[in-house]
Amino acid sequence: MAAVPALRITPPTQPLRGAVELPGSKSITNRALLLAALADGTSHLTGALKSDDTRHMATALRQMGVEIDEPTATSFVVRGNGSLAVPPAPLFLGNAGTAVRFLTAVAAYVPGPVVLDGDRHMQKRPIAPLLDALGALGVDASAPTGCPPVTVRGTSHLAGGKVTIDAGLSSQYVSAILMAAGKADAPVAVSLRGTGLDARGYVDLTVAAMRAFGASVEQEGPMSWRVQPARYTATDFRIEPDASAATYVWAAAALTGGEIDIGLAPDAFTQPDAKAFAEIVRFPEMSAEINGSQMQDAIPTLAVLAAFNITPVRFTGIRNLRVKECDRISAVCTELCRIRPGLAREDGDDLIVTGDPALAGQTLPTRIETYADHRIAMSFALAGLRIGGITILDPACVGKTWPGYWDALKSLGVILSEDTTPSGHRTV
Numbered sequence: 001m002a003a004v005p006a007l008r009i010t011p012p013t014q015p016l017r018g019a020v021e022l023p024g025s026k027s028i029t030n031r032a033l034l035l036a037a038l039a040d041g042t043s044h045l046t047g048a049l050k051s052d053d054t055r056h057m058a059t060a061l062r063q064m065g066v067e068i069d070e071p072t073a074t075s076f077v078v079r080g081n082g083s084l085a086v087p088p089a090p091l092f093l094g095n096a097g098t099a100v101r102f103l104t105a106v107a108a109y110v111p112g113p114v115v116l117d118g119d120r121h122m123q124k125r126p127i128a129p130l131l132d133a134l135g136a137l138g139v140d141a142s143a144p145t146g147c148p149p150v151t152v153r154g155t156s157h158l159a160g161g162k163v164t165i166d167a168g169l170s171s172q173y174v175s176a177i178l179m180a181a182g183k184a185d186a187p188v189a190v191s192l193r194g195t196g197l198d199a200r201g202y203v204d205l206t207v208a209a210m211r212a213f214g215a216s217v218e219q220e221g222p223m224s225w226r227v228q229p230a231r232y233t234a235t236d237f238r239i240e241p242d243a244s245a246a247t248y249v250w251a252a253a254a255l256t257g258g259e260i261d262i263g264l265a266p267d268a269f270t271q272p273d274a275k276a277f278a279e280i281v282r283f284p285e286m287s288a289e290i291n292g293s294q295m296q297d298a299i300p301t302l303a304v305l306a307a308f309n310i311t312p313v314r315f316t317g318i319r320n321l322r323v324k325e326c327d328r329i330s331a332v333c334t335e336l337c338r339i340r341p342g343l344a345r346e347d348g349d350d351l352i353v354t355g356d357p358a359l360a361g362q363t364l365p366t367r368i369e370t371y372a373d374h375r376i377a378m379s380f381a382l383a384g385l386r387i388g389g390i391t392i393l394d395p396a397c398v399g400k401t402w403p404g405y406w407d408a409l410k411s412l413g414v415i416l417s418e419d420t421t422p423s424g425h426r427t428v
């Protein structure tokens with residue numbers, strides 16, 4: 001594969017102003033694709049994201065016999081017949097957590113074996129708690145390493161019953177079981193083991209999407225849900241813009257003192273990461289402690305912003321960031337320290353960013369390692385809006401959720417130039 005040149009960012013001399021069209025929500029697009037595939041009939045999905053993660057989901061569903069057309073750059077037409085076929089080959093799902101977890105659960109409806117695999121990063125992301133939960137519902141699902149590849153021996157059916165899930169590592173296990181339960185033979189009672197659910201807002205998104213496709217699902221308590229047997233029904237479904245993507249735009253405006261129109265108000269989002277706006281508007285006086293448990297994907301954005309804050313910021317409740325596309329606590333800390341030693345440190349599973357407004361305006365030539373993680377690339381590009389010499393390695397990794405990110409920055413007047421010098425990091 002040809003190497004993609006790194007991108008060097010020239011800090012703009014003016015506040016960023018203008019408008020940016022956000023991509024559709026990754027989380028909602030992949031839920032809608034899956035539910036439309038399980039439904040009987042034709043669903044029209046608009047405002048959808050087209051990116052690596054949604055391509056992996058759509059391709060896998062096609063491999064299982066679902067007809068999916070893409071009439072425009074932001075729409076899918078999904079023709080489901082209420083069943084899934086045995087795929088002719090293993091499903092390759094890249095590093096798309098939603099695709100792997102959601103499809104593992106619905107593979108129960110395939111009349112035969114399904115192998116679900118991902119790239120080398122996905123092969124390190126835990127899935128055993130989901131397989132345990134499926135096992136409790138009578139599904140034969142196994143992964144020898146506790147991470148993908150996973151083999152599910154589907155029987156076309158999912159028995160009802162009670163299932164307790166350990167969602168300590170990922171809320172996606174709960175979302176996966178709930179969406180599969182919507183088509184089960186009998187009621188499914190889902191409850192959580194342990195004390196809490198990080199990223200609860202994503203389970204709320206799941207429940208909302210299931211209801212839009214005709215499911216009967218009730219939240220019975222803070223840690224329990226009941227899904228009644230029903231068929232999913234095809235529907236026309238509008239997907240809202242991606243709130244995690246919005247955080248980069250809000251932060252770009254805050255860092256440069258500009259104003260960027262994204263076409264909707266922060267409180268119009270139903271996705272959890274929109275909560276980050278409340279901290280972004282406080283910049284450069286962000287809170288001393290930010291609990292990231294309910295806005296996890298926004299933490300890299302907030303951490304880079306915090307590097308320019310007047311006072312230090314401690315990020316708590318972010319332990320799960322260690323099992324995302326990469327170990328994001330370590331990655332963010334390492335890359336901030338690459339910009340300037342001592343800018344951040346880890347304290348157990350907390351991240352402390354020391355904050356230095358004097359960074360703005362300096363030139364600190366730094367080549368940012370992105371660990372194939374779109375959020376590391378997108379958030380560290382923000383540092384390049386105020387610090388000269390920031391170069392983002394492997395910029396194409398933004399294709400996981402926002403292939404148009406670099407064009408969006410360019411459209412705001414940010415100068416990006418290809419940097420083909422051989423890699424070689426400054427010593428941390």
Ligand SMILES: O=C(O)C1=C[C@@H](OP(=O)(O)O)[C@@H](O)[C@H](O)C1
Nearest residue numbers: 027098170171172199202296297
């Ligand atoms: O359900 C979802 O759409 C998501 C849930 C979160 O993951 P975890 O539940 O694994 O924390 C989030 O980080 C991910 O980007 C999308």
Ligand SMILES: C=C(OP(=O)(O)O)C(=O)O
Nearest residue numbers: 095096097098297324325
């Ligand atoms: C964690 C993420 O993705 P996923 O779990 O869906 O791969 C993300 O997009 O930040």
